[in-house]
Amino acid sequence: MDVELVSIGDELLLGFTIDTNAAHFARQAAAVGIRVVRRATVGDGAAEIAAAVQAGLERTGAVITSGGLGPTADDLTKASIAALFGRGMTLDEGILEALRARWQARWSRELPEANRAQAMIPEGATILANGHGSAPGIWLEDGQGRWVAMLPGVPREFRGMLADVLLPRMIERMGGAGATRVIRSRTLRTTGIAESAVADALAGIARKTLGASLAYLPGWEGVDLRLTVRDLVPAEADARLDAAAARIRAPLAEWIYGEGDEDLAAVVVQALRASGRTVAVAESCTGGMLGMRLTAVSGASHAVMGGVIAYDNAVKVRELGVHEATLAAHGAVSVETAREMAAGVRTRFGVDVGVSITGIAGPGGGTPEKPVGTVCLGLDLGGAVSAQRIVSIGDRQEIRQRSAQAALAKLLRGLRSADSAVR
Amino acid sequence: MDVELVSIGDELLLGFTIDTNAAHFARQAAAVGIRVVRRATVGDGAAEIAAAVQAGLERTGAVITSGGLGPTADDLTKASIAALFGRGMTLDEGILEALRARWQARWSRELPEANRAQAMIPEGATILANGHGSAPGIWLEDGQGRWVAMLPGVPREFRGMLADVLLPRMIERMGGAGATRVIRSRTLRTTGIAESAVADALAGIARKTLGASLAYLPGWEGVDLRLTVRDLVPAEADARLDAAAARIRAPLAEWIYGEGDEDLAAVVVQALRASGRTVAVAESCTGGMLGMRLTAVSGASHAVMGGVIAYDNAVKVRELGVHEATLAAHGAVSVETAREMAAGVRTRFGVDVGVSITGIAGPGGGTPEKPVGTVCLGLDLGGAVSAQRIVSIGDRQEIRQRSAQAALAKLLRGLRSADSAVR
Numbered sequence: 001m002d003v004e005l006v007s008i009g010d011e012l013l014l015g016f017t018i019d020t021n022a023a024h025f026a027r028q029a030a031a032v033g034i035r036v037v038r039r040a041t042v043g044d045g046a047a048e049i050a051a052a053v054q055a056g057l058e059r060t061g062a063v064i065t066s067g068g069l070g071p072t073a074d075d076l077t078k079a080s081i082a083a084l085f086g087r088g089m090t091l092d093e094g095i096l097e098a099l100r101a102r103w104q105a106r107w108s109r110e111l112p113e114a115n116r117a118q119a120m121i122p123e124g125a126t127i128l129a130n131g132h133g134s135a136p137g138i139w140l141e142d143g144q145g146r147w148v149a150m151l152p153g154v155p156r157e158f159r160g161m162l163a164d165v166l167l168p169r170m171i172e173r174m175g176g177a178g179a180t181r182v183i184r185s186r187t188l189r190t191t192g193i194a195e196s197a198v199a200d201a202l203a204g205i206a207r208k209t210l211g212a213s214l215a216y217l218p219g220w221e222g223v224d225l226r227l228t229v230r231d232l233v234p235a236e237a238d239a240r241l242d243a244a245a246a247r248i249r250a251p252l253a254e255w256i257y258g259e260g261d262e263d264l265a266a267v268v269v270q271a272l273r274a275s276g277r278t279v280a281v282a283e284s285c286t287g288g289m290l291g292m293r294l295t296a297v298s299g300a301s302h303a304v305m306g307g308v309i310a311y312d313n314a315v316k317v318r319e320l321g322v323h324e325a326t327l328a329a330h331g332a333v334s335v336e337t338a339r340e341m342a343a344g345v346r347t348r349f350g351v352d353v354g355v356s357i358t359g360i361a362g363p364g365g366g367t368p369e370k371p372v373g374t375v376c377l378g379l380d381l382g383g384a385v386s387a388q389r390i391v392s393i394g395d396r397q398e399i400r401q402r403s404a405q406a407a408l409a410k411l412l413r414g415l416r417s418a419d420s421a422v423r
Numbered sequence: 424m425d426v427e428l429v430s431i432g433d434e435l436l437l438g439f440t441i442d443t444n445a446a447h448f449a450r451q452a453a454a455v456g457i458r459v460v461r462r463a464t465v466g467d468g469a470a471e472i473a474a475a476v477q478a479g480l481e482r483t484g485a486v487i488t489s490g491g492l493g494p495t496a497d498d499l500t501k502a503s504i505a506a507l508f509g510r511g512m513t514l515d516e517g518i519l520e521a522l523r524a525r526w527q528a529r530w531s532r533e534l535p536e537a538n539r540a541q542a543m544i545p546e547g548a549t550i551l552a553n554g555h556g557s558a559p560g561i562w563l564e565d566g567q568g569r570w571v572a573m574l575p576g577v578p579r580e581f582r583g584m585l586a587d588v589l590l591p592r593m594i595e596r597m598g599g600a601g602a603t604r605v606i607r608s609r610t611l612r613t614t615g616i617a618e619s620a621v622a623d624a625l626a627g628i629a630r631k632t633l634g635a636s637l638a639y640l641p642g643w644e645g646v647d648l649r650l651t652v653r654d655l656v657p658a659e660a661d662a663r664l665d666a667a668a669a670r671i672r673a674p675l676a677e678w679i680y681g682e683g684d685e686d687l688a689a690v691v692v693q694a695l696r697a698s699g700r701t702v703a704v705a706e707s708c709t710g711g712m713l714g715m716r717l718t719a720v721s722g723a724s725h726a727v728m729g730g731v732i733a734y735d736n737a738v739k740v741r742e743l744g745v746h747e748a749t750l751a752a753h754g755a756v757s758v759e760t761a762r763e764m765a766a767g768v769r770t771r772f773g774v775d776v777g778v779s780i781t782g783i784a785g786p787g788g789g790t791p792e793k794p795v796g797t798v799c800l801g802l803d804l805g806g807a808v809s810a811q812r813i814v815s816i817g818d819r820q821e822i823r824q825r826s827a828q829a830a831l832a833k834l835l836r837g838l839r840s841a842d843s844a845v846r
Binding site for chain 1: 435436437438439440441442443445446447448449450451453459460461462463464465466471475478606649704706708709710711712713714715717718719721723724727728729730731732733734735737738742772785786787819820823
C-alpha cells in the first residue's frame with residue numbers, strides 16, 4: 001500500500017516545531033508493508049490543505065494528515081477536507097458529550113462555545129477514537145475507495161492513535177498482516193570498535209549471501225548495524241533477519257551489547273545486578289555523566305551506590321586518594337591517574353567495582369602529546385585494576401558522551417570476562 | 424519572497440532520518456523576510472524529484488532542494504532538475520580539480536571514477552561554494568527569473584552553505600536586507616514559575632498594546648516566552664521586540680535567566696565566576712546530572728570543584744555527614760536531608776557554595792505523602808542554608824531534568840540576592 005502524508009501547521013512551516021510524526025509514521029508503516037511515497041508540509045490555510053490532500057489523493061488514493069484538529073479558528077483540517085469530498089459538516093452528539101464530560105472532570109467547567117467545533121465532523125465520516133487527548137481523528141472515504149485519515153498533530157496523540165486505531169485499520173484494509181509484503185529492519189548495536197574494524201570483521205561475509213542489506217550507522221554510542229529486508233511476507237522477513245543477524249553476531253560478539261534502541265547503561269546495570277555486584281564512579285571531564293547514565297536506569301539503586309565528581313585535581317587527591325606524585329609525574333589525564341581514581345573510589349565506597357574517567361574534553365587544554373579528546377578510563381574489578389587511553393573525536397559535548405559510553409563498554413567487557421572466567 | 428523547500432532522500436521517506444534542515448531553513452529565512460509556503464519530501468527517484476520541483480516552481484518560482492548531491496548512483500538531484508530546465512550536464516573543471524586535491528590531501532588517493540559525477544553540473548548553472556564538504560551547491564535559473572537552489576542534505580553542510588552563500592544571495596535578490604519586510608522573534612527564558620503564574624504576572628499588559636504576538640512555550644527547562652513581529656522592516660521589527668521584551672521583563676525579572684537558546688547552567692557558571700565563588704554538588708536522584716550540566720560549560724573549571732553522587736543512603740551519611748537520625752526522622756527525601764547534604768558537601772569540599780538534590784524520580788518509590796516527582800533542593804551559600812520541596816511532573820527522565828534545572832535556578836536566585844544584598 002502506498003500512502004502520502006500531509007503535515008499541517010504554521011508552526012511547522014515557520015520552523016518552530018520539528019516534524020517528528022512523519023518519520024515515526026514512516027518507520028511504523030514500513031514495518032507492516034505500507035510505503036510513504038511522498039510527504040508535504042503546509043500551513044493552516046484551508047486552500048493549501050485542500051490542494052495538498054487532493055494532489056496526494058490523485059497520486060495514491062490514500063492520505064494521512066497530521067495536525068489542525070484543535071478547537072481554534074486556525075484548525076481547518078476537517079472543514080477543508082470535507083469540502084474537497086463535497087460533504088457538509090455535522091455535529092456529533094457523542095463527541096460533544098465526551099468533550100463536556102472531559103471539561104467537567106478536568107476543569108469543573110462548562111464546555112466553552114468555541115470548543116464545540118471539535119465535535120463537528122464531515123458528513124459520512126468515521127470517527128477514530130483518541131485515547132490520548134480530546135480531539136478525535138476522522139476517516140473520510142469517497143465512493144472510489146480513496147480515503148483520508150486525519151490525526152491530531154500532538155506527537156503523543158499522533159503516535160498513540162497510529163498504534164491503537166490507524167495501523168490496524170490499514171492492515172485490515174490490505175487484507176490482514178500475514179498476506180502483506182513488508183519492509184523490516186533489525187539493528188545490532190556495537191560499541192568500542194571503529195567502523196573500519198567492523199568492516200574488517202565482516203569481510204568474510206559476502207553481501208550477496210547475507211540475504212539482507214546492511215547499513216553502518218556510526219554515532220557517539222558506537223556503530224549500529226542495520227539489517228533490512230524488503231518485499232517479503234512477515235514470517236519470511238523475520239527468518240531472514242534472524243539468519244543474517246546470527247552471521248553478523250559471530251565475529252562481533254565481543255562488541256555487540258544490544259539490539260534496536262537498547263541503552264548500554266541499562267545492559268550494564270542488568271549485568272551488575274545479575275552478578276550481584278555494586279559499582280561506584282569517579283569522574284573528572286564527564287562531571288557526573290557516567291553516574292547520570294547509570295542512574296537513569298530504573299532499578300539502578302540495587303547496583304549503583306554513587307561516586308565522586310573529581311573535576312578539580314584537589315578533589316582527586318583528597319576524595320579518591322590519587323597521589324600528588326602520580327599527578328606530578330603523569331598528569332591528571334593519564335592511565336596512572338585513571339587507575340588510582342578507580343581503585344580509590346572502589347575502596348572508599350566499599351563496592352565491588354570502581355570505574356573512572358579523566359580526560360580533556362576541550363575546547364582548551366590540549367597539547368601535542370595529549371590532544372583534545374584524549375581520555376583515560378580506569379576499572380577496578382574486585383581489586384584487579386586496568387586502564388586504557390582513547391582519543392575521541394567531536395566537540396566538548398560529544399567527547400564527553402563518547403567517554404561515558406567507552407567507560408560503560410569497558411565495564412561491560414570486564415564483567416563479561418570475569419564471569420566467563422568463573423564458569 | 425515566497426519559497427518552497429524540497430527535501431530529497433529515501434532515508435527521509437523511510438523515517439530513518441528526521442529532517443532538521445527544513446525547520447532550520449524556515450527560521451533563518453523568516454528572520455530576513457523569506458516565507459516558506461510549502462515543503463515536500465520525496466524519495467531519490469528522478470521523476471519524483473522533478474515533479475516536486477516543478478510543482479513548487481509553478482506556485483512560487485523559487486525552490487530550494489536539500490539532498491541527493493552525493494557521488495553515488497542514488498544522487499539524481501542535479502540531473503533531474505537539469506532535465507526539467509531543458510539543460511544538459513557538463514563537466515566543471517574547477518570542481519574536478521578541487522575534488523582531486525581533496526582526495527589527494529585527505530586519503531592520498533586518486534579520485535575514483537564514480538566520484539567524477541560530483542563535478543558534473545547543469546549547463547548554465549552557477550556553482551554555490553561549499554566550505555563545509557565536498558559537494559558544491561548549484562543555482563539554476565530560467566529566462567523568467569524562476570530558480571532552484573540545490574544544497575547538500577548533510578545538516579552541517581546545509582546550514583553552513585545557507586549562511587555563507589544562499590541567504591546572502593536571496594537577500595540581494597530581494598533588493599538588500601534593509602528594504603525587506605521580515606518576521607522576527609525573540610524568546611525570553613523563565614524557570615521556576617508555572618505557566619499560569621506567568622500569565623498572572625503578565626495580566627496587566629494588554630495584548631493589543633504589546634505590539635508583538637506572545638506565545639507560551641512550557642518545557643522541562645521552564646516556560647519560554649516567544650515574542651513575534653511580522654511584516655515590518657528589520658529596524659522597526661527590532662525596535663518593537665525591544666519594547667515588548669522590556670515590558671515583559673519588568674514583572675518577571677526574578678524568573679528570567681536568559682534569551683534565545685541560552686542555557687541556565689552557563690548563566691550560573693558565569694554568575695559564579697563573576698562573584699569569584701566556587702561550588703560543589705551533592706546529588707541523589709539526579710545521579711550526576713547537575714554536575715554534568717555545570718561541567719558542560721566551557722571554562723567551568725574555574726568555579727566547579729566537583730561533588731558527591733550519593734545515590735545510596737550510606738553514601739549520604741559517610742561522604743556528606745548526613746545524620747542517621749535525620750534520615751530516620753524525615754527520610755532521605757526531605758528538606759532536612761537536603762540541607763545536610765548541601766552543608767556537608769560545602770564543608771567537605773571547602774567551597775563557597777553547596778547545592779543538593781534528593782528526590783523520587785520514579786517509576787517506583789512514591790507514597791501518598793511523597794508521591795513520585797517529590798524532590799527536595801538544598802543550598803548552602805557561605806553558611807546560609809536553605810531548602811525547598813517541589814513536585815515535578817513527567818517520567819523518570821523528565822523529573823530528573825526538571826530537578827537539576829530547579830537546583831540551578833535556586834542557585835542562581837541565591838547568588839543574585841546575595842550579590843544585591845552586598846550592594
